[in-house]
Amino acid sequence: MMPDAESVVGSTRAGNRAPEAARARAGESKSVWELASRAKRASGDLARASSAVKEKALRIAAGLLEKDADRLLAANAGDLAQAEADGVAPAALDRLRLDGGRISSMAEGLRDVAALADPVGEVVDGWVRPNGLRIERVRVPLGVIGIIYENRPNVTADAAGLCLKSGNAAALRGSSTALRSNRAIVEVLRKALSESGLSADCVVLVDDVSREAAATFMQLNGLVDCLIPRGGPSLIASVMENATVPVVIDGDGNCHVYVDRDADLEMAGSILVNAKMQRPGVCNAAESLVVHSDVAEAFLPAAAEALSGVELVGDDEACRILPGIGRANAEDFGREYLALKMSVAVVPSLDAAISHINSYGTGHSEAIVTRNVAAAERFLHEVDAAAVLVNASTRLVDGGQLGLGAEIGISTQKLHARGPMGLRELTCVKWIIRGDGQLRQ
Amino acid sequence: MMPDAESVVGSTRAGNRAPEAARARAGESKSVWELASRAKRASGDLARASSAVKEKALRIAAGLLEKDADRLLAANAGDLAQAEADGVAPAALDRLRLDGGRISSMAEGLRDVAALADPVGEVVDGWVRPNGLRIERVRVPLGVIGIIYENRPNVTADAAGLCLKSGNAAALRGSSTALRSNRAIVEVLRKALSESGLSADCVVLVDDVSREAAATFMQLNGLVDCLIPRGGPSLIASVMENATVPVVIDGDGNCHVYVDRDADLEMAGSILVNAKMQRPGVCNAAESLVVHSDVAEAFLPAAAEALSGVELVGDDEACRILPGIGRANAEDFGREYLALKMSVAVVPSLDAAISHINSYGTGHSEAIVTRNVAAAERFLHEVDAAAVLVNASTRLVDGGQLGLGAEIGISTQKLHARGPMGLRELTCVKWIIRGDGQLRQ
Numbered sequence: 001m002m003p004d005a006e007s008v009v010g011s012t013r014a015g016n017r018a019p020e021a022a023r024a025r026a027g028e029s030k031s032v033w034e035l036a037s038r039a040k041r042a043s044g045d046l047a048r049a050s051s052a053v054k055e056k057a058l059r060i061a062a063g064l065l066e067k068d069a070d071r072l073l074a075a076n077a078g079d080l081a082q083a084e085a086d087g088v089a090p091a092a093l094d095r096l097r098l099d100g101g102r103i104s105s106m107a108e109g110l111r112d113v114a115a116l117a118d119p120v121g122e123v124v125d126g127w128v129r130p131n132g133l134r135i136e137r138v139r140v141p142l143g144v145i146g147i148i149y150e151n152r153p154n155v156t157a158d159a160a161g162l163c164l165k166s167g168n169a170a171a172l173r174g175s176s177t178a179l180r181s182n183r184a185i186v187e188v189l190r191k192a193l194s195e196s197g198l199s200a201d202c203v204v205l206v207d208d209v210s211r212e213a214a215a216t217f218m219q220l221n222g223l224v225d226c227l228i229p230r231g232g233p234s235l236i237a238s239v240m241e242n243a244t245v246p247v248v249i250d251g252d253g254n255c256h257v258y259v260d261r262d263a264d265l266e267m268a269g270s271i272l273v274n275a276k277m278q279r280p281g282v283c284n285a286a287e288s289l290v291v292h293s294d295v296a297e298a299f300l301p302a303a304a305e306a307l308s309g310v311e312l313v314g315d316d317e318a319c320r321i322l323p324g325i326g327r328a329n330a331e332d333f334g335r336e337y338l339a340l341k342m343s344v345a346v347v348p349s350l351d352a353a354i355s356h357i358n359s360y361g362t363g364h365s366e367a368i369v370t371r372n373v374a375a376a377e378r379f380l381h382e383v384d385a386a387a388v389l390v391n392a393s394t395r396l397v398d399g400g401q402l403g404l405g406a407e408i409g410i411s412t413q414k415l416h417a418r419g420p421m422g423l424r425e426l427t428c429v430k431w432i433i434r435g436d437g438q439l440r441q
Numbered sequence: 442m443m444p445d446a447e448s449v450v451g452s453t454r455a456g457n458r459a460p461e462a463a464r465a466r467a468g469e470s471k472s473v474w475e476l477a478s479r480a481k482r483a484s485g486d487l488a489r490a491s492s493a494v495k496e497k498a499l500r501i502a503a504g505l506l507e508k509d510a511d512r513l514l515a516a517n518a519g520d521l522a523q524a525e526a527d528g529v530a531p532a533a534l535d536r537l538r539l540d541g542g543r544i545s546s547m548a549e550g551l552r553d554v555a556a557l558a559d560p561v562g563e564v565v566d567g568w569v570r571p572n573g574l575r576i577e578r579v580r581v582p583l584g585v586i587g588i589i590y591e592n593r594p595n596v597t598a599d600a601a602g603l604c605l606k607s608g609n610a611a612a613l614r615g616s617s618t619a620l621r622s623n624r625a626i627v628e629v630l631r632k633a634l635s636e637s638g639l640s641a642d643c644v645v646l647v648d649d650v651s652r653e654a655a656a657t658f659m660q661l662n663g664l665v666d667c668l669i670p671r672g673g674p675s676l677i678a679s680v681m682e683n684a685t686v687p688v689v690i691d692g693d694g695n696c697h698v699y700v701d702r703d704a705d706l707e708m709a710g711s712i713l714v715n716a717k718m719q720r721p722g723v724c725n726a727a728e729s730l731v732v733h734s735d736v737a738e739a740f741l742p743a744a745a746e747a748l749s750g751v752e753l754v755g756d757d758e759a760c761r762i763l764p765g766i767g768r769a770n771a772e773d774f775g776r777e778y779l780a781l782k783m784s785v786a787v788v789p790s791l792d793a794a795i796s797h798i799n800s801y802g803t804g805h806s807e808a809i810v811t812r813n814v815a816a817a818e819r820f821l822h823e824v825d826a827a828a829v830l831v832n833a834s835t836r837l838v839d840g841g842q843l844g845l846g847a848e849i850g851i852s853t854q855k856l857h858a859r860g861p862m863g864l865r866e867l868t869c870v871k872w873i874i875r876g877d878g879q880l881r882q
Contacts, residue, residue, distance in 0.1 A: 044823075044825075048822060048823065127844060129842070129843065129844055133833060133837060133843075135843055135844070137860075142855050142856075143825075143855070225855055226855070226856060240685075244681075246854060246855070246856045248856070264878075267877075267878045270878065270880060271878065271880065274880040274881055278880070278881050279881075376875075380873050381489060382485075382489070384485075384584075385871070386871065386872060387871070387872035387873075387874060388871065388872070388873055388874070389874040389875075389876065390874070390875045390876065391875070391876045391877050391878055391879075392574060392874055392875070392876030392877075392878070392879040392880075393879065393880045393881050395880070395881035396574060396874065396876075396879060396880075396881055397872070397874070401570070401881065402570065402574075402576055402872070402874070403568060403570055403576070413687060414583050414584070414666055414667070414687070414869040415583075415666075415667060415687045415689070415856065415857040415869065416856040416857035418869050418870055418871065418872075419578075419870070419871075419872045420872075428855040428856065428859050429859055429860070430826070430827065430828070430829065430859065430860075431827060431828035431829070431838070431843070431859075431860045431861075432821050432828075432829055433828060433829070433830040433831070433833055433837065433838070433843070434817075434830075434831045434832070434833070435830065435831065435832045435833030435837075436708075436832050436833075437705075437708045437711065437712065437832055437833070438832075438833040438834065438837060439711060439712065439715040439719070439833075439834045439836070439837075440715055440719050440720075440834050440836035440837055440842065
């Protein structure tokens, strides 16, 4: 019934080759070029598809994910069995695992994205020139967005959903560990696209899981308009090293909570515990506590007790106040633990706190707890990070919590997108200029 | 009086070395690292400098440029003499040459930029979350902007002025041909900074003009937040090849004028002549004429006459109608001539015109001339370019003409900035989040 959707992704049948495939250089993966070329061709129509059609595709996909849950679980079981046989670590196995609840979450995620406002066509601004030229800047899709990610199959549906809603074709490259699961999910997405009257090639999955294919995937200049890595430091480093296409980095978070001299120490304690412990393994979790020396004696012992189960390492002063903890060196202060471990620095001033954070932070999310408005304002303006918070937990810095509806990641770069990236960050602007014969004088 | 401003740029005196200079790897230019480190240190205070102080610095610099005109002309005479001795081509000599008028233009340019609205601190948007969290997204400077450019000395003042107004330190690397001129201009800028109470290091000039220094300049990760090349295809290619810092490309323009079946042919003729001939050597000049076959016979002979002095090359149909012109191949259609030469294609439909432009264009500026609203709308939405125009000359696509006040370039990339780049494009956003103890649930 749906030959286009069924034949799926990754096929290298000669009869299907895009002309662009010829552009692949020696040593590059031709199948990757082919797939990206197909996505590029599909992206033109998708960019002009109505919100109604895109919404329909996402809702159909959500329904099919639930309906095909058994097939998805069977595919995932294959991945899990292989991963277990290969000795994959338990935490990675957990990320790989699908169950009924996770499939429902993927489906609900697609429905949530379907319900969001469409960023495409939004008039960002506009004006009229003295010569009568009428100018508008309008949001348009980027084109083809490449997503390279690790072994969480839900990224396949989540990322593709955000790309489609924002009018972009998605070229996906997950890890080999999750290949069966990803194939099954992409089949569902492609079927939903075809049923909605869109090209199935609006979503393609690179199923060549060789390193060569990954490198090619990062160098699809002219086919991929933006590459977004979703994963840990080694993936990010590989993208930084190899990518030649434009990249938006979903970066590390060495996030700090600074407890000011004028902090409400009770509030500071609850923010600290939430920032560190509510979910330690994610980028907006706090990794370092910075305390003003005037309140260190009063705050640290209670804080250490509240952070029960968290290994602390500190500077000289922290170790004096908390004799049981380990000594922290510069490397400890620079580390994103993503675990129940935290560095502690005692500083003599707000200046020292800001300087410490600007030295060791990764420009992600930084919080101050204070009742002092001048301290708050200085912190907000002098700390160089994507997000700065006063009297709130760093864990609140994500697209859902901040009201973007959904996010594709959190950027720690400054160009294009900074901080949580929602649908708008998957678009660019186009200048639309209307005249009646205007010339350059 | 101003030792800081006088000692200038490019010094490699050991006593002046920034600690970061140690980070320069073997084979890299240490002086480049030092200079960029100084700019980085200066950028923090500059980012928080008031609009009044920045405006003052720009106005003082404008006054000093005029006052020091003789010294600037003497320095420029040195560059010109050397360039002539080296056999530099006349067109390049002209770009290199300063005179009283050009110095006045630089000064006026700085005053114009001083008078523009300061983008820093602009609240882009903001809202309140259900939990009471108050969110603002605020424009902040990028930090240090690297500008690498060719032999036009006016770029030194123009680019530095835009960087300063937008709160960014500027690290400049011009060509060796213009070194004396650039040194003299940068001395003036640094003196003005010091006189305004800002660090002179808000503007630094790399005066190591070796290729090694250029390569190092493109790889100052952690020091340069954004690199903008201003120059021709070989400079752009070198940046694409070598840069590891984030880049915004001021790209080529293979711009088209499409004369639709429903065009006002008189208007089409005047737009065509303006787009091609008003200033042929710039990126928004038209390089290719595309004509609907229904009006080709009526339009082309008159157009060819109006384009007197322009060498035309065309496809079969164009050659049939204009028997004297040369035959154009795919390479001709893909070329940015920047000269009095133009390719001509006759197409059977609007679809064919859009397809031709999307195939051969560089995504810069594309114009349609038509009275048909449906054709205009399709062209605006289906042509993939930074700027699309109806019934207006492509030459109008620049920051000044479109009302940005000034521009640092015209981006043909999609991420971060697309089309004319003004002061806002030299900023990024920062999330400012204010709470009263909010936690992640």
